[in-house]
Amino acid sequence: MTSARASGVLLGLACGDALGRPVEFRSARQISAEHGTLTEMVGNGTWGQPAGTITDDTEQALCIARSLADRSEFDPADVADRFVQWYESGPFDIGNMTRQALQRLAAGDSWEEAGQAVWEASPEGSNAGNGSVMRCPPLAIACADDRDRLAEVSRQSSQITHADPRCTEGCVILNLTIAGLIEDADAPLQEALDYVGADAPDELVTALQPLARGDPPDTLETSGYVVHSLQTALHDGLFAESAEDAIVTAVNRGGDTDTIGAIAGAVAGTRFGASQLPDRWRRAIDEIDELEALAAQLKEVP
Numbered sequence: 001m002t003s004a005r006a007s008g009v010l011l012g013l014a015c016g017d018a019l020g021r022p023v024e025f026r027s028a029r030q031i032s033a034e035h036g037t038l039t040e041m042v043g044n045g046t047w048g049q050p051a052g053t054i055t056d057d058t059e060q061a062l063c064i065a066r067s068l069a070d071r072s073e074f075d076p077a078d079v080a081d082r083f084v085q086w087y088e089s090g091p092f093d094i095g096n097m098t099r100q101a102l103q104r105l106a107a108g109d110s111w112e113e114a115g116q117a118v119w120e121a122s123p124e125g126s127n128a129g130n131g132s133v134m135r136c137p138p139l140a141i142a143c144a145d146d147r148d149r150l151a152e153v154s155r156q157s158s159q160i161t162h163a164d165p166r167c168t169e170g171c172v173i174l175n176l177t178i179a180g181l182i183e184d185a186d187a188p189l190q191e192a193l194d195y196v197g198a199d200a201p202d203e204l205v206t207a208l209q210p211l212a213r214g215d216p217p218d219t220l221e222t223s224g225y226v227v228h229s230l231q232t233a234l235h236d237g238l239f240a241e242s243a244e245d246a247i248v249t250a251v252n253r254g255g256d257t258d259t260i261g262a263i264a265g266a267v268a269g270t271r272f273g274a275s276q277l278p279d280r281w282r283r284a285i286d287e288i289d290e291l292e293a294l295a296a297q298l299k300e301v302p
Contacts (some may be wrong), residue, residue: 004273005182006141006299010065010267010291012243013137015281020251021093022046024055028254039248041284047092049200053282055093057262059086060135062287062294064157068142069297074153074225080111080160093258095131095224097122101161111160119163128166130229132158134259137266138172140178141298150175162226169200170226173208174263177234183269187212189234207231211238222255233260237267241246243276 002195023031023038031038043051063082069272071078087102094102097118104114107152119127136157143150154171162168173192180188190212193205207227210216216235221228240246246268251261269277274292282288 005270007274007292007295008269009137009141009266010295011274011277012265013262014054014058014285015277016247016265017054017258018052018285020257020261021055024256031254037127055258057134057259061138065138065294068301072301076111076156080105095129097129098131098161110123110165115159115161115163128164128226129224130226130259132162132167133170134262135178137178142177142301144179144182166201167226169196170230178270222253224256229260233263239263243268243272244278287294
């Protein structure tokens with residue numbers, strides 16, 4: 001595993017998140033009317049934050065990465081505690097299922113119980129958001145050479161807040177794809193899909209299999225539904241000709257721009273390496289030095 005690819009996972013995630021933050025929930029037409037093609041970190045916009053501000057996507061990924069670095073293993077109870085501490089700090093952006101699960105954790109639920117209870121109480125249409133896939137890529141660095149372990153911890157990391165199989169298996173597929181890119185696999189997404197096999201919901205496989213074949217669909221959705229987010233972000237992350245193009249394309253589609261940008265950025269950052277992410281983006285993000293240091297530490301997690 002090269003340092004450039006390990007760093008690219010986390011830095012790409014943060015760049016996509018921060019570029020997409022000011023235009024979250026806006027349509028492609030609205031973004032175009034205001035920015036033309038958004039290629040620069042800008043301030044204000046959605047959430048009214050300074051240019052380069054990360055959101056819950058990178059903040060939760062940092063919780064996972066810090067826990068992995070501190071404990072030299074994945075400890076879901078420790079990660080859950082860190083999520084609660086983060087929630088109690090008053091983040092400006094947090095998803096509904098995540099908020100509900102963290103409230104249950106704060107009230108005493110175990111990490112195995114909280115996300116499961118929220119999922120069971122949520123109707124179809126609001127029970128399979130992208131809030132766990134956006135934060136899971138640090139696990140791919142730590143467990144890149146152990147697919148069975150990576151699949152196990154990816155499911156557990158999702159279960160804390162998102163227990164729907166589309167979310168848990170979505171995390172597995174994303175992380176196995178990133179690990180495949182780290183390890184120079186010939187067909188990382190196809191190998192990830194082959195690994196999960198019948199464990200993955202049909203809807204998820206149906207959406208992702210055409211990408212693995214190199215035959216993407218004509219229409220890509222940008223909602224916060226985990227299947228849409230993964231399909232669109234993996235498309236842009238795997239097919240773009242540069243890391244910058246992947247993130248710019250993902251963000252300018254509109255919709256859930258920070259999360260789709262973050263996932264596409266993690267994938268493209270792995271493909272092309274951290275050095276291919278624009279310096280002007282990296283300079284705008286306060287957390288870049290810590291993310292680089294954590295990536296180096298995660299490479300050494302046994």
